[in-house]
Amino acid sequence: MVGNLNIKRNVLLNPGPATTTDTVKMAQIVPDICPREKEFGSMMKQMREDLVRIVHGDPEKYTAVLFCGSGTINIDVCINSLLPADKKVLVVNNGAYSTRAAEVCEYYGLPFIDLKFPIDDVPDLGVIEETLKANPDIALVHTTHNETGTGLLNPIKEIGALAHKYGATFVVDTTSTYAMRPINIEEENVDFLMASAQKGLMAMTGLSFVVGNTELIKKSAEYPRRSYYCNLFLQYDFFEKTGEMHFTPPVQTIYSTRQALDEYFAEGEENKWARHTRVFNAIHKGLAELGFKDVIKRELQAGLVVSVKYPDDPNWNFEKVHDYCYERGFTIYPGKISGTNTFRLCALGAIDEEDIVNFFVVLKEALTANNISVPVIYKEDK
Ligand SMILES: *Cc1c(COP(=O)(O)O)cnc(C)c1O
Numbered sequence: 363m364v365g366n367l368n369i370k371r372n373v374l375l376n377p378g379p380a381t382t383t384d385t386v387k388m389a390q391i392v393p394d395i396c397p398r399e400k401e402f403g404s405m406m407k408q409m410r411e412d413l414v415r416i417v418h419g420d421p422e423k424y425t426a427v428l429f430c431g432s433g434t435i436n437i438d439v440c441i442n443s444l445l446p447a448d449k450k451v452l453v454v455n456n457g458a459y460s461t462r463a464a465e466v467c468e469y470y471g472l473p474f475i476d477l478k479f480p481i482d483d484v485p486d487l488g489v490i491e492e493t494l495k496a497n498p499d500i501a502l503v504h505t506t507h508n509e510t511g512t513g514l515l516n517p518i519k520e521i522g523a524l525a526h527k528y529g530a531t532f533v534v535d536t537t538s539t540y541a542m543r544p545i546n547i548e549e550e551n552v553d554f555l556m557a558s559a560q561k562g563l564m565a566m567t568g569l570s571f572v573v574g575n576t577e578l579i580k581k582s583a584e585y586p587r588r589s590y591y592c593n594l595f596l597q598y599d600f601f602e603k604t605g606e607m608h609f610t611p612p613v614q615t616i617y618s619t620r621q622a623l624d625e626y627f628a629e630g631e632e633n634k635w636a637r638h639t640r641v642f643n644a645i646h647k648g649l650a651e652l653g654f655k656d657v658i659k660r661e662l663q664a665g666l667v668v669s670v671k672y673p674d675d676p677n678w679n680f681e682k683v684h685d686y687c688y689e690r691g692f693t694i695y696p697g698k699i700s701g702t703n704t705f706r707l708c709a710l711g712a713i714d715e716e717d718i719v720n721f722f723v724v725l726k727e728a729l730t731a732n733n734i735s736v737p738v739i740y741k742e743d744k
Pocket residue numbers: 377378432433434435459506508509510535536537538558
């Protein structure tokens with residue numbers, strides 16, 4: 363174990379990478395090792411099992427496949443690998459992250475339906491069912507669990523039941539819920555889900571993973587191979603045969619993820635979710651005290667991301683407020699809603715209620731220092 367490196371602690375309120383513990387940071391500092399060594403392989407094997415365990419997957423039915431890349435690599439992998447020939451993808455789309463999946467379809471030239479719904483509400487299940495009924499060639503349904511662009515929670519269990527009723531595989535982007543909001547993969551009717559190490563697991567960037575149905579992965583061996591580097595079956599098969607990633611893994615990130623997994627299991631699923639909920643509630647409390655309004659109805663929020671409307675104050679300047687907070691160790695993040703000016707505050711990472719209380723002291727100072735009215739003002743209130 364390396365001694366205390368005395369690294370400044372920043373509170374990240376952006377939607378990942380998240381604030382990490384010092385023990386996770388320091389877990390990266392290890393003797394140089396070739397990742398083809400057995401010792402490294404056995405660490406990845408255990409990691410794959412643990413990643414399935416987090417979503418309560420039966421190890422006989424589900425497996426985890428690791429990739430070197432940011433979270434978007436998982437969307438790419440699932441879509442390009444899990445679509446049989448002459449079949450179609452249905453993207454249930456109510457936000458920026460599902461739009462990313464539609465763009466992946468577009469880039470691979472795959473047949474797809476981009477079924478768009480308003481970004482501030484859950485998708486209409488009746489419309490999804492009609493679409494599935496009218497398009498029997500849909501073999502893959504993709505959606506996002508917590509639409510990180512808005513913070514809205516999608517009803518994946520219900521969408522998954524529809525996908526299965528019409529014989530389609532159900533893929534869910536759980537990047538911004540995995541290891542935070544409890545998920546039971548089988549009960550939620552999910553065939554494949556995904557995340558990356560720097561979000562809910564509170565580790566470093568560079569490691570992403572897909573957790574999904576092993577039989578379906580094996581079946582996909584017969585599907586058209588559309589990518590060399592990002593093929594799910596190839597990576598799975600290579601792991602099974604050799605215990606290694608096909609190409610060089612992010613070695614130091616994997617060491618820090620090992621430490622993060624140990625810390626995850628030590629904190630426990632329920633306690634961790636309770637902590638994120640405390641942070642989320644503290645964010646709402648602080649925002650309300652300053653008069654800020656959020657975009658998504660509270661009961662539709664996933665409990666991890668708050669999208670906040672820019673005040674209608676001539677002195678409001680996101681960059682200046684951001685910079686003031688950033689210089690004092692707090693990172694806030696721009697929104698991802700076209701047509702509405704928003705910023706986001708997220709409850710990810712190794713932070714607790716006290717950090718949020720401290721943040722709002724700084725945010726209030728930032729507003730005052732920039733001559734922005736407190737409480738903040740909105741046109742519709744005048
Ligand atoms: C963070 C995130 C991703 C991955 O984004 P990267 O920038 O590639 O890490 C994908 N989907 C969702 C829902 C996310 O929150």
